[in-house]
Structures are given as structure tokens and as C-alpha cells.
Amino acid sequence: MTNPRADRVKAVRALASRSVRRRSDTFLVEGPQAVREAVTAPGPRVHDVYVTPDAAARYGEIVDGALAAGVRVRTGTPEVLDAMSPDAQGGVAVVERVHGELGPVLARRPRLVAVxxxxxxxxxxxxxxxxxxxxGADAVVLTASSVDVHNPKCVRATAGSLFHLPVVTGPELPEVVAALQAAGVQVLAAAGGGTHDLDDLLDVAGAAPAGVPDLAAPTAWVxxxxxxxxxxxxLALADAAVRVPLRGRAESLNLATAAAVCLYASGRAQR
Known part of the structure; x- marks a missing residue:
């Protein structure tokens, strides 16, 4: 492929639009690392892979993995790939949208879920x-009011993890919490003003007294x-609200950092 203005190139670039993603039921995966995960990990079906000649030679495992899975691999000039996405880095893939459901996740008795x-x-x-x-979480749930997980920036930020674990999108939070609790999963809300201190909970994990959340138990963090x-x-929906202790002068942690701390605390306690 040599024409950056070709219809196929425009169709791939159009996947930056949420309405186009919904209509086509596909999304764009950008960059060699994420494309590699898309073609090698079990999960959504990959429709097409586009690579530059240099990327095809450098990342042979992408081409081999795609061909082994019966996925079409098309070679394009750097100008073509850049026209498809400014973040292509020599490779992009068109992949079927993720359609995870909560029922199958709960049927596998998850021990750690991020909501x-x-x-x-x-x-x-x-x-x-x-x-x-x-x-080591078993699933991630994005409620109806959250961002589209197929947003290009979101997909890039997952660094391929989107293809490693079930991702459920679209349910309302009360529905999610009720289903988790019915399945025996405690629901903890991460909140700066939470009643319980995360470090204190780690100290008693596996032997928490009555009325205190046990991080060693199956847990969903909201x-x-x-x-x-x-x-x-x-907050009222959760079984308890938990705060991450701040030892220094920082006013707070950003969302992703706080989530990583909470999820790793549960992962440690459960192991």
C-alpha cells in the first residue's frame, strides 16, 4: 500500500471516532507491542494487521502470529501507516470490539476485580x-458512565493488557455491586476519606476481626x-470504604496510582 489517501487508509483512521467503532464493531490497536498482544493472546478476533516493511522485518513474530491465526497482513509505506494513525510506530491492527459479560466472569469465581x-x-x-x-486481577469492569475502553488513548495506555483478562463494559454500578456481593465477593470502595486504612487491613489480612474487611478474601475494588x-x-453500595495512607505532604494520589496500590495490596494478601 502506497497511497495515504486510499479509502482503506481512511477507513482505518476513522476508527478514532466512537460512532465509527460502534457501527463497525471494531477498534484500532496501535504500536508493535499492542499489536503483538492482539494477535497472540486469546480474545477478540483480529481482522487485519498493517505494518511497514521495516516493522515486518523487525517484528517477525507479529507477522508469523497473525498468519498462523489466519489474519490478513498488509504492508504499507511509513506514510500510509502514519496516515492511519500518528501513533502507529510502524504497525496497527483492526480488532473486533471487546464484549465481556459479568455473568461468565462471576461463574469463574474471581478473587480480584477492578471496577x-x-x-x-x-x-x-x-x-x-x-x-x-x-x-493478577481476574477481570476489569467499566460502568456505563465510564470512558469507552476502545478509545485509542485508552487502548494505548493498557499496553496490551486489554487482551490479557476479561473486560466488561456497560453495566450500571448498582447492578455490578449487587452481582459481585451475591457471588461472595466483598466490595471495597477506594476513597480518601475511607473508614479503614489500607496498611491496617494488610496487617490483619487472613485474620481480620469481625466488621473489618479481609484483604485475603475475594475482593472487588471500586x-x-x-x-x-x-x-x-x-460509596453506600460498597461493603466498606478504604483509604490509602499518605505519609508525605501530597494531598492525594491520582486514580491510576491509587488503584495500583490497592490492587497490589489485595494481590499480596491473597497470596
Whole structure:
């Protein structure tokens, strides 16, 4: 492919639009690392892979993995790939949108789940998903009021973790919390003014007294909006609210950092 103005190139670039993603039921994956994960990890179907000749030679595992999975690989000039996405870095893929559902997740008896409520920033959402993957979480849920997980910035921020664990999108928070609690998963809200201190909970994990959350138990963490956190009605849904201790002079932690701390605390306690 040599024409940056070709219809196929325009169609790929148009996936930056949410309405186009919904209509085509596909989204764009940018960069060699994320494309590699898309073609090698089980998950959404990859429709097409586009690479420059240099990228094809440098990242042979992408081409081999795609061809082994029956995915079409098309070679384009750097100008073509740049026209598809300014963040292509020599490779992009068109992938079927993620359609995870809560029921199958709960049927596998998850021990650690991250729930994003009213999280609007795509970079934060993608970074939380990446942290959840790294901490060994079993699933991530984005409520109806949260950002589209297929937003290009969100996909980039996951660094391929989008393809490593189930991602559920679209349910309302009360529905999610009720289903988790019915499945025996305690629901903890991460909140700066939380009743319980995360360090204190780690100290008693596995032997928590009555009325104190046990981090060693199956747990879902609920993380709120970047600016205002969780609303009072959202906090009321959780079994308990937990704060991350601030030892220095920082006023607060950003969403993704706080989420990583909480998820790793649970991961440590459960192991």
C-alpha cells in the first residue's frame, strides 16, 4: 500500500471516532507491542494487521502470529501507516470490539476485580486496566458512565493488557455491586476519606476481626472519577470504604496510582 489517501487508509483512521467503532464493531490497536498482544493472546478476533516493511522485518513474530491465526497482513509505506494513525510506530491492527459479560466472569469465581465507576479519562482507565493485569486481577469492569475502553488513548495506555483478562463494559454500578456481593465477593470502595486504612487491613489480612474487611478474601475494588472520586450513593453500595495512607505532604494520589496500590495490596494478601 502506497497511497495515504486510499479509502482503506481512511477507513482505518476513522476508527478514532466512537460512532465509527460502534457501527463497525471494531477498534484500532496501535504500536508493535499492542499489536503483538492482539494477535497472540486469546480474545477478540483480529481482522487485519498493517505494518511497514521495516516493522515486518523487525517484528517477525507479529507477522508469523497473525498468519498462523489466519489474519490478513498488509504492508504499507511509513506514510500510509502514519496516515492511519500518528501513533502507529510502524504497525496497527483492526480488532473486533471487546464484549465481556459479568455473568461468565462471576461463574469463574474471581478473587480480584477492578471496577471503574464514572472514570472518564482514557489514559487513567487504560493504566488501571494495565495495573489490574499486572496485579493478577481476574477481570476489569467499566460502568456505563465510564470512558469507552476502545478509545485509542485508552487502548494505548493498557499496553496490551486489554487482551490479557476479561473486560466488561456497560453495566450500571448498582447492578455490578449487587452481582459481585451475591457471588461472595466483598466490595471495597477506594476513597480518601475511607473508614479503614489500607496498611491496617494488610496487617490483619487472613485474620481480620469481625466488621473489618479481609484483604485475603475475594475482593472487588471500586475506583471513582479522577476529579471527585466516588459519589455518596456509590460509596453506600460498597461493603466498606478504604483509604490509602499518605505519609508525605501530597494531598492525594491520582486514580491510576491509587488503584495500583490497592490492587497490589489485595494481590499480596491473597497470596
Amino acid at each position: 471503574l465507576a464514572h472514570v472518564r479519562d482514557p489514559g487513567n482507565a487504560g493504566t488501571v486496566l494495565r495495573a489490574a493485569d499486572a496485579a 475506583f471513582g472519577n479522577e476529579a471527585w472520586g466516588l459519589r455518596d450513593e456509590d
